[in-house]
Amino acid sequence: MRALFLFLSIFAATLWISLSGSAGPAMAQEPQRNLPVEDLVIQSGDKEHRFEAEVAATDKQRSMGLMFRKEMPEKRGMLFLFEGEGDRYFWMKNTPLPLDIIFIDARGGIVSIADNTTPFSEDVIPSIGPAKFVFEINAGLAEKLGISAGDRVISPSMGLE
Incomplete structure (x- = not known):
């Protein structure tokens, strides 16, 4: 026995x-590096907000996300690509940066935003509705730029241009 x-x-x-x-x-303890980077645009009303998005497309890349990152330029973020649309659940384990987590449907519409997430938290952060993509940016930036549910996100990897 x-x-x-x-x-x-x-x-x-x-x-x-x-x-x-x-x-x-x-x-x-090392953040992932050398992910592909592409331009991403969020259309919010009559404004366009441009970002450089690191693209996390594999299970390994998505599971690592922005863990262990201590800083990120304001106009930078991470775009998570998923095969299908569905409920998404994120957490902040091993992530020292507070983030805004933007959940996006298959058509590029913002479903919901979890703003000012708590660093290192293991609390589950759900999308409020089905999402195929997730974009993480520095905390407070969505509010500062006026980005909200219903706005549109466009990037090459999303197949939306």
Whole structure:
């Protein structure tokens, strides 16, 4: 019985390491780099807000997101691409930057915005409606620029131009 418990413990730890892509905290403290970058535009009323968006398109890229980033230029953000439209759930684990999380439907319409998220929080942040894309920017920027639900987001990776 003890041998079985030991085997299961080792198996679970090995599985966790392979799924998380990390063997320990020292390896996981680096933010991801070298993601593709593209122009993204948010149309808000008669205004257009232009951003440089890092594109997170794979499961690994999306799961890492902006973790461990300590700063980000104001007109920069991260665009998360998903295969289909559905309810999306994010969290701020290992993310020292407060963010505005913008949930976007398949047509490019902003569904909802979770503004001023709490750094390092493991609280679940849901989209309020189905979303196919998510765009994260520095906290407070959506309000400052007047970006709100119903506005339109356009970028090449979204297939919307």
